[in-house]
Amino acid sequence: MSNYQIITTDVLIVGAGLAGERAAIEAAAAGLDCIILSLVPPRRSHSTAAQGGMQASLGNCAMGKGDGPDVHFADTVKGSDWGCDQEVARLFVNTVPIAVRQMSYWGVPWNRVVAGKKTLPDGREIEDTKDMEGLITARDFGGTAKWRTCYTSDGAGHTMQYAVDSVVIKMGITVHDRTEAISLIHDGTTCQGMVVRCLRSGELRIYLAKSTVIATGGYGRLYGASTNAIINEGSGMYIAIDTGIVPLGNMEAVQFHPTGMVPVWILITEGARGDGGYLLDKNLHRFMPDYEPAKKELASRDVVSRRMIQHIRKGLGVESQYGQHLWLDIRHLGEKHINTNLREIANICRNFNGIDPIKDLIPVRPTQHYSMGGVRTNIDGAAYGLKGLFAVGEAACWDLHGFNRLGGNSLAETVVSGMIVGKKVAEYTLGASLNYNYTQVQDFAKQQREKINTLISGKQGKENVYQIRREMEQTLMDYVGIFRNGPDLEKAVAKLQELYHRSLKLGLKSDGKWANPELSSALRMPGMLKLALCISYGALQRTESRGSHAREDFPKRDDVNWLKRTLAYWPAGSSLPKLDYESVKITELPPGDRGYGESSANQGKK
Amino acid sequence: MQAQRLLTKNPRAELYYDIVELFTGLTLVGFLWTHMIFVSTILLGTEVYDILAAGLDDYYLSYIGIPFIIIVAIMHVLSAGRRIPTRYQEQKVIWRHAKMLKGTDTWVWIFQVITGVSILALGAIHVFVVLAQWPIDAAISTERMTAFWWFYLVLLLLGEYHAGFGIYRQFVKWGWFPRRPLGFVCKVITTIILGLGFAALWVFNALGGAL
Amino acid sequence: MSRQLTFSIFRYNPNDPSSAPRMQEYTLNESTGMTIFVALNQIREEQDPSLNFDFVCRAAICGSCAMVINGRPRLACKTLTKDFKDTITLMPLPVFKLVGDLAVDTGTWFRHMSLKTESWIHTNKKFDPIAQEDRMDNEVALNIYESERCIECGCCIAGCATANIREEFLGAAGINRVGRFMVDPRDERSDMEYFEVIGSDEGAFGCMGLMACDDNCPMGLPLQLQLAFVRRKITMAGLKS
Numbered sequence A: 001m002s003n004y005q006i007i008t009t010d011v012l013i014v015g016a017g018l019a020g021e022r023a024a025i026e027a028a029a030a031g032l033d034c035i036i037l038s039l040v041p042p043r044r045s046h047s048t049a050a051q052g053g054m055q056a057s058l059g060n061c062a063m064g065k066g067d068g069p070d071v072h073f074a075d076t077v078k079g080s081d082w083g084c085d086q087e088v089a090r091l092f093v094n095t096v097p098i099a100v101r102q103m104s105y106w107g108v109p110w111n112r113v114v115a116g117k118k119t120l121p122d123g124r125e126i127e128d129t130k131d132m133e134g135l136i137t138a139r140d141f142g143g144t145a146k147w148r149t150c151y152t153s154d155g156a157g158h159t160m161q162y163a164v165d166s167v168v169i170k171m172g173i174t175v176h177d178r179t180e181a182i183s184l185i186h187d188g189t190t191c192q193g194m195v196v197r198c199l200r201s202g203e204l205r206i207y208l209a210k211s212t213v214i215a216t217g218g219y220g221r222l223y224g225a226s227t228n229a230i231i232n233e234g235s236g237m238y239i240a241i242d243t244g245i246v247p248l249g250n251m252e253a254v255q256f257h258p259t260g261m262v263p264v265w266i267l268i269t270e271g272a273r274g275d276g277g278y279l280l281d282k283n284l285h286r287f288m289p290d291y292e293p294a295k296k297e298l299a300s301r302d303v304v305s306r307r308m309i310q311h312i313r314k315g316l317g318v319e320s321q322y323g324q325h326l327w328l329d330i331r332h333l334g335e336k337h338i339n340t341n342l343r344e345i346a347n348i349c350r351n352f353n354g355i356d357p358i359k360d361l362i363p364v365r366p367t368q369h370y371s372m373g374g375v376r377t378n379i380d381g382a383a384y385g386l387k388g389l390f391a392v393g394e395a396a397c398w399d400l401h402g403f404n405r406l407g408g409n410s411l412a413e414t415v416v417s418g419m420i421v422g423k424k425v426a427e428y429t430l431g432a433s434l435n436y437n438y439t440q441v442q443d444f445a446k447q448q449r450e451k452i453n454t455l456i457s458g459k460q461g462k463e464n465v466y467q468i469r470r471e472m473e474q475t476l477m478d479y480v481g482i483f484r485n486g487p488d489l490e491k492a493v494a495k496l497q498e499l500y501h502r503s504l505k506l507g508l509k510s511d512g513k514w515a516n517p518e519l520s521s522a523l524r525m526p527g528m529l530k531l532a533l534c535i536s537y538g539a540l541q542r543t544e545s546r547g548s549h550a551r552e553d554f555p556k557r558d559d560v561n562w563l564k565r566t567l568a569y570w571p572a573g574s575s576l577p578k579l580d581y582e583s584v585k586i587t588e589l590p591p592g593d594r595g596y597g598e599s600s601a602n603q604g605k606k
Numbered sequence B: 001m002q003a004q005r006l007l008t009k010n011p012r013a014e015l016y017y018d019i020v021e022l023f024t025g026l027t028l029v030g031f032l033w034t035h036m037i038f039v040s041t042i043l044l045g046t047e048v049y050d051i052l053a054a055g056l057d058d059y060y061l062s063y064i065g066i067p068f069i070i071i072v073a074i075m076h077v078l079s080a081g082r083r084i085p086t087r088y089q090e091q092k093v094i095w096r097h098a099k100m101l102k103g104t105d106t107w108v109w110i111f112q113v114i115t116g117v118s119i120l121a122l123g124a125i126h127v128f129v130v131l132a133q134w135p136i137d138a139a140i141s142t143e144r145m146t147a148f149w150w151f152y153l154v155l156l157l158l159g160e161y162h163a164g165f166g167i168y169r170q171f172v173k174w175g176w177f178p179r180r181p182l183g184f185v186c187k188v189i190t191t192i193i194l195g196l197g198f199a200a201l202w203v204f205n206a207l208g209g210a211l
Numbered sequence C: 001m002s003r004q005l006t007f008s009i010f011r012y013n014p015n016d017p018s019s020a021p022r023m024q025e026y027t028l029n030e031s032t033g034m035t036i037f038v039a040l041n042q043i044r045e046e047q048d049p050s051l052n053f054d055f056v057c058r059a060a061i062c063g064s065c066a067m068v069i070n071g072r073p074r075l076a077c078k079t080l081t082k083d084f085k086d087t088i089t090l091m092p093l094p095v096f097k098l099v100g101d102l103a104v105d106t107g108t109w110f111r112h113m114s115l116k117t118e119s120w121i122h123t124n125k126k127f128d129p130i131a132q133e134d135r136m137d138n139e140v141a142l143n144i145y146e147s148e149r150c151i152e153c154g155c156c157i158a159g160c161a162t163a164n165i166r167e168e169f170l171g172a173a174g175i176n177r178v179g180r181f182m183v184d185p186r187d188e189r190s191d192m193e194y195f196e197v198i199g200s201d202e203g204a205f206g207c208m209g210l211m212a213c214d215d216n217c218p219m220g221l222p223l224q225l226q227l228a229f230v231r232r233k234i235t236m237a238g239l240k241s
């Protein structure tokens, strides 16, 4: 068999979302040669779908007065249910204000403070002062003490991605879109690059680099109902775990967003509640104040999602052919507000559900939304296990979010970690050299070629990739959702193991030639199942409730035994991850009550 | 870019073309509408028509106006005509495109080209005939109109269509107003002008005893 | 109550010398709330796994899924099948390079457009990490966002006859993009610099006002008014200097 084309560069960035591109800018600014790979053109990355905004403690708007990095820090740590790395959180909150201003410098048209008195939907009067006029303003988001989420109407992710990509274009950074990294190349100690499949022609290529950055985003599409883009299949994570050396962190920490629109699971941004939207039950009763008198609809996401399911379980959900749901009501915000500040939501309701949120209620249910877990890195973004491998953004477990990410902290993370890790990547790369063994490197690609040939020939079996995929999605939805328990999780692990074995016996119905989409799916399937197993097995082992991980059989947080981070490895030939744990760094804020959620509510009652 | 192109390229050529297209278009529409009002003075009687024609002649307005309009028309044909696809393949693309993709204004443009090319021919004949039998007076006009009423009818329809949608297109391309109300206003004006034209045509024919 | 739908879909793989462009038919039972996204996935999973098409966000925000649906360029993910008769014809967008079947390479086209229009903030200011951000009127910010909402889907380009004939024409998306920077006070480009970017038949003066862009933009961008705004600005710039 002939050899594969080798493309070499200094820095290889896998993923052209906000995190990947921001890191690339930093590397390129250091004079390094840089190639970005992406499944899709950068501006189609999932980051563009973020509507709500990015947290930055500028404290410009009336309701943000008195905000600063310290307040942001406390919110983030509480939000994470003390699962985050506090050194990382500190570095993050101190850098965010710079990052948001840099975004402005690069062209994001952040909404600005308009001076004057305003009345909030709940009747409170606020006044934005003249001295702040024209500075970046912010809106309210769940789990934050201040109004801190900077936004551009409801296209924050879109405008940020376009601004960052404009800098990438300006700097002339190479982007190879419609390419998919399918395997990591390493020699046991150092990462050397990736085997990449071209999604135009189907051919395989080898990309070698002194440093490689995984910025492939989340894995939402493992779940049947997810707000994520359909390309969010966690590929960067399973590529990493495939090595057997690089661990994933906290994979059991899966965030559900309270308001996915039934039945298409498109996200209705938290901005809808931040701007004053209510959650109603089948009797059109606003139930959140009953559970969370202080924060109401704006407690952190894990809490609101659980309260919603709790409420539905009480029989107060609205029946529909797609199962039970609740209502989101924004009608009282008025036509003008909805058509400007929440326009995208209004369009989504109209286009995908035929309803008009100015007059109608929006059907919603908690929906898979974000992966706190990912490729475990240190504070510099360097992955555990291999030199020269880094990870940023949602694909990484830098560990800013612990067991629950605050809304708006993720866009902030992409640009902040992109900036910080990008610098570290540059530093590392400037001191590194690229050494590789030609045949060894070619072997990595040949292995992938053989996999493809086997799939095409159907030698291993005739399992249908779409069938397996549906079963995996269903299993995770049914047993590894918002509320979890031992027996269900055991069922999930057993089922997923069975599916994993079957996924090794896939056969194609089509010819699998060129950029065949069935082949693409088939290549991803075993990896996705590995991630599904890391999530459910990690959840099974973690016998406590923390943040988004809520065990009905262990409803309390258990700091004595579980104030630690899960590390999942995948030993070669195994059908289960090997779990390991490391302690969580507490530097400033010792574990305590979050001030909202179940524990506070109970205390309140007693 | 190739060196030859670089050396010959005038960076503002396309700007000037576009401005010429704008102003000649506006002028011609203005002219045609005025001309139609003038012609329809026949509705007020042959005397009014003759006085007006004589007036234009006496103050040399015709002698300045007619050459001016002819020059403007030539400039218009050159500037607007540059848009007409000349290569066979381009024409095929346009047709395929217009048929496959439903875009009303694309059809408006196609008809603009067709009517434009048609009035180039018909208008030239008409102007030539009028000038050949100078001066204008009601009797001569009546004679021509009765003999060639079908010719005038066609010219009227094509000309007013071309003018009405032409001015619509210019406002769409340059103006501050949304298309739908603009289109409505242009259609109303065109209908009025057409009404005048039909009425004048009818009166001329009545005068000539054809009816 | 469920209807049977017939999809007539363009098939061609430009990589494969043995492939010839053709239309292929698939039939499918309509489900409630079915979009073209749902239908195409169902066809791929149940009938023809080799069928190529692009979806990413499936929520009309990423701009990946534009195709010609019964003669109009639209986003397939937000097009409901119930709005059509029993036969639905799907063609790839014209103008863009074909990747295969319904998938086209809009990414390369738009990157080229961004390069030609220099779609980034041009400023001589240096970024100062400790300084407060420059102030901006909220109205101005909203105004910038109004044109920045373009998702680069390519519907305006595909529907434009001019863009179909002239390869270099930047189309409504390109002209709109320049308009976006013109209203941005952070961009220090002079009118003349903008003129150099689009003061030609490749840009503002190439547009013949065919308005297919305005008809087809799925984001409802006010392209007619935006194109006229840029045309006036660019004309004044060209005349002044």
Ligand SMILES: Cc1cc2nc3c(=O)[nH]c(=O)nc-3n(C[C@H](O)[C@H](O)[C@H](O)COP(=O)(O)OP(=O)(O)OC[C@H]3O[C@@H](n4cnc5c(N)ncnc54)[C@H](O)[C@@H]3O)c2cc1C
Binding pocket: A014, A015, A016, A017, A018, A019, A020, A037, A038, A039, A040, A042, A045, A046, A047, A048, A049, A050, A051, A052, A053, A054, A055, A156, A157, A179, A180, A181, A182, A215, A216, A217, A218, A227, A228, A229, A231, A232, A235, A236, A267, A269, A369, A370, A392, A393, A394, A395, A407, A408, A409, A410, A411, A412, A414
């Ligand atoms: C609907 C929705 C709304 C959200 N709203 C907000 C919000 O308001 N505020 C907030 O803070 N956060 C929000 N988030 C979360 C936030 O948008 C994401 O976490 C963040 O954008 C992730 O950015 P990223 O750069 O890490 O990854 P992505 O933007 O997902 O980018 C991943 C990139 O990797 C590429 N890629 C993937 N796999 C491969 C591969 N194998 N080979 C090559 N390339 C690959 C993709 O092509 C893509 O370019 C939202 C999320 C969703 C789902």
Ligand code: HEM
Binding pocket: B021, B022, B025, B026, B027, B028, B029, B030, B032, B073, B076, B077, B080, B081, B083, B084, B109, B112, B113, B115, B116, B117, B118, B119, B120, B121, B123, B159, B162, B163, B165, B166, B167, B169, B170, C208
């Ligand atoms: C004499 C023969 C004529 C020819 C060949 C001709 C041709 C054309 C063509 C091809 C166009 C389309 C150009 C474009 O829209 O980009 C056009 C537009 C137009 N024509 Fe004519 N035309 C003629 C006479 C006239 C006359 C007499 C009038 C006045 C009533 C007129 C008014 C217009 C206007 C206003 C437009 C719109 C211009 C624009 O869109 O910029 N034309 N013409």
Ligand code: HEM
Binding pocket: B032, B035, B039, B040, B066, B069, B070, B119, B123, B126, B127, B130, B136, B140, B141, B142, B144, B145, B152, B153, B155, B156, B157, B159, B196, B197, B198, B199, B200, B201
């Ligand atoms: C530039 C010099 C022109 C002159 C001096 C002129 C003069 C006249 C005159 C005198 C008449 C009355 C009928 C007649 O005597 O034949 C007439 C009618 C008419 N002209 Fe012209 N014309 C000119 C240009 C045009 C052009 C460019 C058009 C078309 C675009 C046009 C379209 C018509 C039409 C349609 C009528 C018939 C009106 C009706 O139906 O009542 N003319 N013109």
Ligand code: SF4
Binding pocket: C149, C150, C151, C152, C153, C154, C155, C156, C157, C172, C173, C176, C216, C217, C218, C219, C220, C221
């Ligand atoms: S202007 Fe509208 S149609 Fe054109 S690319 Fe942008 S969003 Fe699509």
Ligand code: F3S
Binding pocket: C156, C159, C160, C161, C162, C163, C171, C172, C206, C207, C208, C209, C210, C211, C212, C213, C214, C227
């Ligand atoms: S369709 Fe094309 S010609 Fe102009 S008005 Fe729109 S860009």
Ligand code: FES
Binding pocket: C054, C055, C056, C057, C058, C059, C060, C061, C062, C063, C064, C065, C066, C075, C076, C077, C078
């Ligand atoms: S899939 Fe993103 S716009 Fe349709």
